[in-house]
Amino acid sequence: MLIDGVKFKEILDKRQLRLTGQRKALYQSLAGHNQPVSLKRLASSLSGHMDQVTVYRNVDLFESIGVINKVYTGWKYRIELSEQFRPHHHHMTCVNCGKIITISLGNRMEKAMESFGEKHGFKITGHQIELSGLCKSCLRV
Amino acid sequence: MLIDGVKFKEILDKRQLRLTGQRKALYQSLAGHNQPVSLKRLASSLSGHMDQVTVYRNVDLFESIGVINKVYTGWKYRIELSEQFRPHHHHMTCVNCGKIITISLGNRMEKAMESFGEKHGFKITGHQIELSGLCKSCLRV
DNA sequence: AACCTATTGCAAAAATTTTGCAATAAATTT
DNA sequence: AAATTTATTGCAAAATTTTTGCAATAGGTT
Numbered sequence: 001m002l003i004d005g006v007k008f009k010e011i012l013d014k015r016q017l018r019l020t021g022q023r024k025a026l027y028q029s030l031a032g033h034n035q036p037v038s039l040k041r042l043a044s045s046l047s048g049h050m051d052q053v054t055v056y057r058n059v060d061l062f063e064s065i066g067v068i069n070k071v072y073t074g075w076k077y078r079i080e081l082s083e084q085f086r087p088h089h090h091h092m093t094c095v096n097c098g099k100i101i102t103i104s105l106g107n108r109m110e111k112a113m114e115s116f117g118e119k120h121g122f123k124i125t126g127h128q129i130e131l132s133g134l135c136k137s138c139l140r141v
Numbered sequence: 142m143l144i145d146g147v148k149f150k151e152i153l154d155k156r157q158l159r160l161t162g163q164r165k166a167l168y169q170s171l172a173g174h175n176q177p178v179s180l181k182r183l184a185s186s187l188s189g190h191m192d193q194v195t196v197y198r199n200v201d202l203f204e205s206i207g208v209i210n211k212v213y214t215g216w217k218y219r220i221e222l223s224e225q226f227r228p229h230h231h232h233m234t235c236v237n238c239g240k241i242i243t244i245s246l247g248n249r250m251e252k253a254m255e256s257f258g259e260k261h262g263f264k265i266t267g268h269q270i271e272l273s274g275l276c277k278s279c280l281r282v
Numbered sequence: 283a284a285c286c287t288a289t290t291g292c293a294a295a296a297a298t299t300t301t302g303c304a305a306t307a308a309a310t311t312t
Numbered sequence: 313a314a315a316t317t318t319a320t321t322g323c324a325a326a327a328t329t330t331t332t333g334c335a336a337t338a339g340g341t342t
Binding site: 157158159161163164191192194195198199 | 318
Binding site: 072077092094095101103105109112113116117120121122123124125126127128129130131132133134135136139 | 213218233235236242244246250253254257258261262263264265266267268269270271272273274275276277280
């Protein structure tokens with residue numbers, strides 16, 4: 001596992017949440033994916049380790065403590081580890097084959113988003129940017 | 142109704158889809174909202190005019206023919222008329238009170254998104270940009 | 283090892299979305 | 313204007329997804 005498991009434990013500890021076997025399994029499964037996963041896939045990949053209800057409850061929990069982000073690619077949301085564990089990035093999804101590419105927009109554009117909010121009196125705390133289009137191979141066909 | 146109803150009819154005609162009372166009602170309800178609506182609210186605002194199943198079916202249809210866009214603000218998606226009926230824009234949502242503000246990012250940034258895709262071999266056909274943060278009033282409290 | 287209580291699994295409810303089919307009503311033709 | 317054609321609707325019911333209550337289990341502490 002490339003992704004820091006110590007930080008995960010710290011985040012739980014700080015709030016007196018327990019590091020259970022199920023939470024470890026969930027975290028590791030997320031760390032093992034290098035693309036956002038749907039809750040359905042996540043749950044089925046973990047079946048045997050834990051009940052589906054526990055997946056739901058912990059996904060909610062993980063979101064509330066900032067361990068994961070929900071990403072909307074296409075019709076449904078998917079889940080990935082947050083920026084505490086991975087560099088900030090965005091996605092580009094092929095509308096034809098569903099391929100997801102991870103991209104980073106660069107500092108200038110990221111900053112621009114924040115100052116954009118300020119112009120309208122907002123203090124920006126996060127943003128979602130999802131591009132969709134046709135990937136190289138689907139363009140050819 | 143400020144929003145072009147003729148174009149709506151044309152879009153249906155072109156595909157030999159029928160302009161039913163229910164579709165008119167749905168379109169008008171969408172035209173009457175100046176913010177994205179959840180499917181739930183949409184359905185309940187139309188109850189009496191049409192069955193919930195019909196709302197689902199027509200929302201699907203409207204999406205497939207480009208009449209509406211699905212927008213992800215917060216946890217769930219919401220629906221709004223597409224760029225065929227309204228100027229292209231994005232949203233900024235207050236994470237505290239849920240207020241949604243419509244914003245436009247300006248040509249430079251819009252273009253930048255497209256060329257970003259090209260760099261990675263994608264032909265960009267659309268994008269979602271959703272900012273979240275705290276609005277003026279929620280910052281004060 | 284005993285204790286405290288957060289967390290889990292199970293069963294079941296609630297909410298959301300999809301499906302099949304007969305009845306209805308747009309649009310076209312006569 | 314009536315008849316015709318067939319896309320569309322409403323209803324009932326199934327399927328799927330998400331939430332809830334509670335007793336049993338198992339982290340973490342003393």
